[in-house]
Amino acid sequence: MSCCGDSPGYDELDEVSRLVATKLAAFLRTLREAGFAVGPREGQDAASLMARGYAEKPGLLRSAFKHLLSARKTDWDRFDGLFDAFWLGKRARSRSLTTGSTKAANSPSLKSLQDTKSQPSASEGATDQVPSADDAPEGRAGEGRMEGASRADNISEVDFRKMADPDQIEAAHEVAARLAKTMRTRLTRRDLARRQGYRLDLRRTIHSNISHGGVPISLVKRQRKEKPLRLVVLLDASGSMSMYTGVFLRFIHGVLDEFREAEAFLFHTRLAYVSDAMKEKDPARALDRLSIMAQGAGGGTKIGESLQTFNRWHAARVLHSRSCVMIVSDGYETGDARLLGREMAALARRCRRIVWLNPMMAWEGYAPEAAGIKAALPHVDLYAPANTLKSLTELEPYLAKL
């Protein structure tokens, strides 16, 4: 594909085309910074499109560039805003990393569900009825939350920066790696040709024995193929969990690194997709992005609603028959417990196994009394305590059996 840089011979025209090329390069750089996968080939094609008259109308150029330069739904949705901001000088829509959840929050049917929300049951305690600000710093997280029910918005106190301790990161990776090893593969129904297997592959046997004139001397057999298990982690990042989010974030980081297929979500009052942010190569940037995502959450934990968002917008893409969903939460639901039960049932139909890890279970005298956890438990395959990396390690044999 030829580029538009052909010199027409006139100095002035040359100058113009050089300016356009510079501007185009700057646009591609903007896209790359916004996470688009744009390479030199795309640059060349974009230039050739401009040279072929697609640049006459902004709408046409935008549509053409959109097809060429975006590679997935999130790119597709963001592109128009980025294009307008760069070429037409309009203000860009802010980049949304939680497309699914914001859509869900705006849809009328969901709003009506929120309005008809039933009274939380008494066992959830007074704090859970008001959107409390989970603004307790790590140090006093334990008691701070229980009295302070202010409606102020939580800004940046959900402290994910603790993750930066290299020793702990290493330990978390180690646990995740071990888990990955035991949970990695599952048998599928598809067979793979093997020398050693349990069934004869007639077609391939004939093929490999053509050299013997068709006398079946060497046999080819089939065996079930192993496929990677996909682990989807949903981490409760609400105030009541704040003592543990650090530990589990480290763990998730390891999971995303070690599993061949893994996805991660955070939820509090909304659900946020964090796999991309966690896969950021630069750990400092990953932490920044996570902290941004933790912001804007009011108080309370809406597990049911978050699961609804997950089922509606993410499940079809993220879950398949070899998926294991791991929910890490204390089960203190401030929303509607019945909704949680319903969504858990829907989730259970979709994936292979559901593991619910509850840090509170390690506490003495804890019983699953909260309405939320009661509604969810019937659909859970493994319900286990987990409050430290050590307890996660101890889970290994159980998880391996799933």
Add this chain to the structure above:
Amino acid sequence: MKTREEIAQALAAAGYIADGELATAISLMQLLRRPLLLEGEAGVGKTEVAKALAAMHDTELIRLQCYEGLDQSAALYEWNYQRQLLSIQAHRGGDADAIEDQIFSEKYLLERPLLAAIRRAKPPVLLIDEIDRADDEFEAFLLELLSDFQVSIPELGTIRATTIPHVVLTSNGTRELSDALRRRCLYHYVDYPDVDREARIIMARIDGATASLSRQIARMVEGVRKEELRKVPGVAETLDWAAALVGIGVHDLLETPETVHETLMCLLKTHEDKSRMSREVTERILGKVA
């Protein structure tokens, strides 16, 4: 080289009502010779795009349906082992080299979709359907084929493409596709059509659907899609429903709310959704159609 308006018209003539953006995508496909990757919910008519494209170019549609475990022998080529064996038996005692040359000739080669697509005289439309269902390994292999358009068969040598097919890939997003494949392709997200377009689709596809009925159906379906359903009805379901209504002889949805409710089963495919769409809900949505 067709303009975008001509493309939209040609697609409409083939029974596919495209929006402006899709016409742009198809013009780019011809211009840049890149495959087109279509993503979107099930039932929004991704596969139909390829069919209409084939009709537009008046060429063959070669379809490769992907599934878990799809391999080269099912997608590219395979030797016809049985015939090879018979041939060996028949020429027993003959010259070994001659037999070998014979049984590894074109005659014994079974063409599968990908090989077929690059050996046609007229460039066909190659539809690689639901690529997300195939394994990663197959995706990598496909990527290689899509960039070189040549296939090497060890016994026969390299087969170069006589023509470059128009390649359309579709994905439902059950698995994340590799960045390499995404970059190789033009990307188009197919959304549910808006009321206008859906009404035009109904009119184009269903004989006997009047403009006013089509519009009512489209608005009704739009209302149903906004409900909290497990399985949102796609365009195919809309067409089923429209065909059913026309077949029963309905001319105006508002006059026959009973029939509307009873035929809604064309749109709803799970028990849960059906119980959610009670008579009252149907009437509420129908009220908005008026």
